[in-house]
Amino acid sequence: RDTPFAGLEETYSATGDLKQAELELLKSEIELYRNIRQYLHPNSMELVDALLSQFEIDNLKNAIRIYFDRKIRNRSGDTGIHYILYDRIIHDIPVDIIVNAEDFDEIAGACEGTPYGQIIRKYSHTVESEGSLFRMEIAFDHFYYQNLLASIDKQDRRDRTIALRLAGVEIDLQNINWIIRFKDFYDLPLEAVLAAIVPGGFNLDRAIMAELYGAQNVTSVLQGFVKSKYPGLSALLSSHTSDSTSRLLLIRRILEEIMKHEVQRILAGYPFTIGIILSYFVLKRNELKKIRTILNAKYYRIEQERIESMI
Structure with a gap:
């Protein structure tokens, strides 16, 4: 209390x-x-706005899911409308219109003047033909990271280096979360997985992601960069896992520890960088996740x- x-x-x-x-x-x-x-300085404000847009995108996705359940799956979305945000986050998005929309054209029109209308128009027919929001939601997430990396690119050299490192680890985590989802729910072929992942990861490039997706022994794939960059995490590589999902969960745990390591590294360094603020956001996010x-x-x-x- x-x-x-x-x-x-x-x-x-x-x-x-x-x-x-x-x-x-x-x-x-x-x-x-x-x-x-x-x-904050205007450049840093823009970066924080890019981070804030993740909340806006998640909220928009939730609103579209309510519409999708109601109009395409013919399910009631009445309960969900109480658990989304209707107030402005970055853009003026009439969420009430979206949840009550008749079609995707109406939703795209409601998002006119935001970066999201174009994405909705591009993927609406795919959603309707496949009966799934999967590709549209992937596109929203790709936009988020592209916008974030573009905002980071406007920072000065020291801030840019620090922010790219943290964002890269975050992208690694996002990609692993997607791969777990792809394996568990979609059983996608490797080519489709590689097309969906976000570029810009810090430790996991496309080649490593491809290996991880099909590897029976993930530790052999990871041990190169873990032992050279994060020797303190080497003990995690000795964990034994029996199935593909457990192996991917092990990777996620290692990446979460890498994020902690990067945050501690920033907090122990020069105190007047954007990294201090970004690290604070990471720590608060982890605290709220525990709550x-x-x-x-x-x-x-x-x-x-x-x-x-x-x-």
Whole structure:
């Protein structure tokens, strides 16, 4: 109760609604970015806006999913409308129009004047013919990272180097998360996987990603860069995994540890760079991720020992 998250308990106690508590957590995270943004140089403001656009894109994807379930899958989307954001994040997007739209043309029109209208128009027919939002959502995520890297490119040399390194590790994590999803739900061929991944990763290029997707022994693929760049993480390479998904989860764990290492490296270095702010965002995101995990674990009555192992 005596923490910045006391409001979550009030929300949950008043509503008994876990998703509503998570929505309040999301609002507080967005507000954190805005509060820091106001004190920054214009170039850094643009970078923070690029980071903020991830929340906007995720919210837009959620709104489109509600439309998709209602109009294409003929399912009720009534519950979902209470767990998305209707206020402006970066652009003026009439979310209420999107969730109640009759077709993708109406959604694209509602997003006119934003970077998203063109993506929606380009992929709407694919969504309808395939009965899946997969390719449209991949396109949204590609736009996010392209925009982020373009914003980083406008920073001065020191800030650009630091930000590219952190963004590259983040892209590695995103690509591994996608590969896990591709294997578990889509069983995509390698060519389709390589076409979907985001360029700009720090440690995992296309060749390594291709190896990881089909490798039986992921440690042999990873040990080169882990032992040379992050020798302290070598012990993780000795973990034994029996199936492809477990092997990919091991890679994700290693990449999460690499992100922690990069953040610690920045915090121990020169203090007057954009890296300090980006590291703070990473630390806060990890903290909020733990809070969400605890909220869900408590809701589903998971034992404390297991909760501790999850965070």
